[in-house]
Amino acid sequence: MNLRPLAALGIVALCASLAAPSAPVSAAGDTILFGSAVSLTGSLTKEGHLTQEGYEFWKTYTNAHGGIKVGGKTYKVDIKYYDDESKPATAASLAERLIDQDHVNFILGPYGSGTAFTVAQMVERKKIPMVEGNGAAEKIFSQGFKYTFAVLSPAKRYLEGVLDIGKHQKPAAQTVAITAASDSFSQEVAQGAAEWAAAHGIKVVYNNKYPETATDVSSIISALKATNPDIILNAGHLNDAVLVHKALKEQNVLAKMYGYSVGPDTPDFTNSLGKDANDVLGGAQWSDAVKYHGDPGFYSSAKDYAKAFEGAYHHRPDYHNAESTAACLAFQYAIQAAGSLDPEKVRDALAKLDKTTFFGILKFDSRGINVYKPMVVNQIQNGRLVTVYPPGLAEAKVKYPAPPWGQR
Amino acid sequence: MHLLAQDLVNGILAGGILAVVALGFSLVWGIMNIINLAHGAFVMLGAYVTWQLFTSFHLDPFLSLPISFVVLFVLGYLIQRFIINWVARAPVLTTFLLTFGLSLLVVNIALLIWTGDTRGVTTAYSGSNFTIGGITVPWAKLYTLIAALVITGVMYVWLHRSKTGRAIRATSMDIGAAQLAGVRVAQIYSIVFGLGAGLAGVAGTLVSLSYSLNPAMGQPFLIKGFVVCVLGGLGSVEGALVGGLTYGIVESFASQLDFSIGSQHISGAGLQDAVALVVLLVVLIFRPTGIMGRATA
Numbered sequence: 001m002n003l004r005p006l007a008a009l010g011i012v013a014l015c016a017s018l019a020a021p022s023a024p025v026s027a028a029g030d031t032i033l034f035g036s037a038v039s040l041t042g043s044l045t046k047e048g049h050l051t052q053e054g055y056e057f058w059k060t061y062t063n064a065h066g067g068i069k070v071g072g073k074t075y076k077v078d079i080k081y082y083d084d085e086s087k088p089a090t091a092a093s094l095a096e097r098l099i100d101q102d103h104v105n106f107i108l109g110p111y112g113s114g115t116a117f118t119v120a121q122m123v124e125r126k127k128i129p130m131v132e133g134n135g136a137a138e139k140i141f142s143q144g145f146k147y148t149f150a151v152l153s154p155a156k157r158y159l160e161g162v163l164d165i166g167k168h169q170k171p172a173a174q175t176v177a178i179t180a181a182s183d184s185f186s187q188e189v190a191q192g193a194a195e196w197a198a199a200h201g202i203k204v205v206y207n208n209k210y211p212e213t214a215t216d217v218s219s220i221i222s223a224l225k226a227t228n229p230d231i232i233l234n235a236g237h238l239n240d241a242v243l244v245h246k247a248l249k250e251q252n253v254l255a256k257m258y259g260y261s262v263g264p265d266t267p268d269f270t271n272s273l274g275k276d277a278n279d280v281l282g283g284a285q286w287s288d289a290v291k292y293h294g295d296p297g298f299y300s301s302a303k304d305y306a307k308a309f310e311g312a313y314h315h316r317p318d319y320h321n322a323e324s325t326a327a328c329l330a331f332q333y334a335i336q337a338a339g340s341l342d343p344e345k346v347r348d349a350l351a352k353l354d355k356t357t358f359f360g361i362l363k364f365d366s367r368g369i370n371v372y373k374p375m376v377v378n379q380i381q382n383g384r385l386v387t388v389y390p391p392g393l394a395e396a397k398v399k400y401p402a403p404p405w406g407q408r
Numbered sequence: 409m410h411l412l413a414q415d416l417v418n419g420i421l422a423g424g425i426l427a428v429v430a431l432g433f434s435l436v437w438g439i440m441n442i443i444n445l446a447h448g449a450f451v452m453l454g455a456y457v458t459w460q461l462f463t464s465f466h467l468d469p470f471l472s473l474p475i476s477f478v479v480l481f482v483l484g485y486l487i488q489r490f491i492i493n494w495v496a497r498a499p500v501l502t503t504f505l506l507t508f509g510l511s512l513l514v515v516n517i518a519l520l521i522w523t524g525d526t527r528g529v530t531t532a533y534s535g536s537n538f539t540i541g542g543i544t545v546p547w548a549k550l551y552t553l554i555a556a557l558v559i560t561g562v563m564y565v566w567l568h569r570s571k572t573g574r575a576i577r578a579t580s581m582d583i584g585a586a587q588l589a590g591v592r593v594a595q596i597y598s599i600v601f602g603l604g605a606g607l608a609g610v611a612g613t614l615v616s617l618s619y620s621l622n623p624a625m626g627q628p629f630l631i632k633g634f635v636v637c638v639l640g641g642l643g644s645v646e647g648a649l650v651g652g653l654t655y656g657i658v659e660s661f662a663s664q665l666d667f668s669i670g671s672q673h674i675s676g677a678g679l680q681d682a683v684a685l686v687v688l689l690v691v692l693i694f695r696p697t698g699i700m701g702r703a704t705a
Contacts, residue, residue, distance in 0.1 A: 041515060042624050045524030086624070182678045209678040210663070213628040215619060216425075216656075218418035219663040222544075226411055238526050242620035246528075249535030250546035250618070272528025272620055276535065405535065 032068060032341060034079045034331070035098030036108040037119065042086025043212070044112050046238055046268060047320055051111045051134055053313055054324025055079055058332075060312070061298065068332055071339040084110055092118035099126045105341055106130070108327055109148075111320070112237075113137035113155065113185035120148040129347040131330045133323035137184045141367035149350050149368045151326040151359065153375050155185050155261075156192025158283040159233050161377035161389045162259035163197055165281070166231050169400050173256055177206035177229035179220055179244060181236035189235035189261045189283075205229050214240065221247040231257045238263050242272050249276055249405050256401035257281060264380055265318040278408035279399050281379050281388070285319040286359055289387035289395050290376060294357040297336075298329055305358040316385075326359035333362070414543050415660045421549040423656020424556035425614050429629050430636035431560065431648040432607030438643015439580040439600050442492065443500065445507040447633060448626025449514040450605045454480055454612020455529075455621050456522055462529050469529055469617055470551060476609035484605025488598045496597065511626075518623040527621040534617065552614045557649075559610060564645040576600055580643060639688050641701025650699050658687045 039048030067076045084091035098104045109132020116135025123130040136155040166173030180190035205227040232255045241263025263269045264282030288306035299305040309317040334349040354363045360373035377389035388398045433447045454476040461467040537546040567573035578586040640651020662683035
């Protein structure tokens with residue numbers, strides 16, 4: 001008996017089923033079905049899982065509290081996920097599948113600007129609204145799309161707070177070096193930081209990018225070191241943040257401040273780097289120190305949200321969790337306001353939305369991006385993440401300048 | 409001048425790791441004619457073996473080198489014996505598909521075991537360095553380079569002097585003749601694939617010191633291993649070493665390119681990959697079998 005083709009087929013089928021995990025979903029008449037392609041494998045795995053946690057937390061809360069009331073009828077909510085493998089093209093085709101085959105009512109965004117951009121094109125074609133909390137590149141919002149809304153602050157603003165902190169120290173930081181990954185989000189973060197620095201009298205002495213797939217950034221760090229900057233900024237994602245920070249220590253680069261767009265907020269950063277993570281600053285969309293008083297329908301304060309979230313997932317919510325939950329809330333309020341599940345009516349309600357939540361203000365400009373919500377800056381102090389900026393929300397004073405390597 | 413010297417050192421240090429990544433890939437490709445797309449996943453497994461031993465038992469990464477090797481060798485041996493052996497003589501596309509599937513399987517299993525969290529192996533000497541003539545050298549990367557050179561040397565001697573090593577080389581030269589001389593080809597293939605996986609494991613251990621760990625981390629190493637292997641010449645130990653060092657140095661220098669064409673600012677660092685591939689093309693034009701490769705009949 002020849003088993004070879006059968007065995008090979010079995011393996012391929014097994015791989016395929018693992019590559020696209022999916023949960024059974026009931027698309028019954030009394031359920032509002034959301035769909036989302038998130039990065040459950042690939043380079044953005046960690047961030048993808050944080051996104052999914054944020055969505056699931058909202059789903060559990062909403063269903064436990066009766067669901068969403070739409071024009072006199074109450075609906076439960078459910079979310080169908082596919083794994084986009086951190087690939088933009090895959091995310092778009094999965095969004096198409098969610099809309100055409102799974103008949104989801106609405107789309108919740110993927111993680112990352114690259115994937116959000118391709119999914120935005122898809123929902124535009126299908127005329128199904130998407131709210132996303134994890135794609136901050138303005139590139140997504142300069143195409144005239146009408147069906148994509150983002151609850152988070154634009155990418156260009158990620159590291160402004162870090163620069164502002166440096167500017168107000170005594171003595172003030174005067175120079176900045178910027179390294180950035182080559183993806184569109186990171187490039188916009190770097191561009192925004194460079195523009196802000198130039199406009200506020202901080203000299204940009206180094207500004208260079210590395211490929212997203214870089215496995216060694218030593219030579220970029222060597223060149224950066226030669227410029228002897230007061231502030232070092234990295235625009236990238238978690239993995240490159242760790243890579244850059246390790247390389248900075250290896251090359252013994254001493255700056256007064258180290259700021260990252262993504263990284264310090266996730267416990268993985270501290271777990272990977274140990275004491276070297278201390279005194280690092282990170283731009284963040286949210287922290288549990290923010291003081292908004294949310295409208296009824298969900299946890300009204302960041303502290304309450306954080307406490308309940310930690311009870312469910314056994315870790316403090318980071319801003320990726322919070323912004324993902326906020327994306328769901330935008331839908332919840334818009335569906336209630338529309339009093340309908342009609343995609344067009346919900347889209348129009350999203351465009352008019354003006355709600356305050358634990359996360360901040362949910363309000364979109366004509367491009368669909370939330371420019372009404374400020375960023376915060378967190379610093380890792382003795383292994384703990386604390387909010388240090390803006391001054392009104394600061395839980396602790398910024399530690400400045402950062403001590404030399406080995407003394408943290 | 410000083411920066412160029414620093415770049416040269418950075419390039420050599422990075423190239424040593426790439427050489428070990430490429431070594432196992434190159435042996436499997438050169439001897440078995442299998443382009444093993446699961447090689448990156450094996451590198452990832454090696455890194456996780458190291459991380460697990462480091463976290464659970466505080467075992468120094470360099471001491472876990474032999475353990476990574478043995479664990480991955482056994483895994484590779486079994487995979488060849490019970491899975492790949494079925495398609496040993498199949499067209500290249502079949503092994504492509506099979507090893508790609510294997511890669512997905514391994515990555516997803518790793519995701520189940522270790523989750524998608526980013527991890528790091530941070531030892532007491534991580535990041536510590538010394539300066540010589542104005543050039544900064546991180547200790548961990550220097551140890552890594554030394555380990556890479558020793559591994560490459562051992563492999564070279566073993567393949568040329570030991571009985572099994574000579575049987576492996578005989579198989580790659582002429583299967584029929586090797587079989588007539590009493591070499592058990594199926595056995596040799598299992599050993600070679602095990603060796604390829606074991607070397608990937610070793611590379612993973614070395615990588616874990618300077619790179620962050622997550623189940624998807626193997627992908628860029630697979631691609632770089634591929635380029636290094638073609639650059640240096642298929643199936644040879646010295647080819648992988650020369651290819652790795654060349655690639656590391658080229659990439660390092662490329663990151664300093666910074667120029668403008670008209671109003672368009674070109675950053676070399678962003679073009680690292682492109683520059684490395686251009687070098688590969690140029691080498692292939694003048695030496696189609698790679699820098700150290702020999703033409704085969």
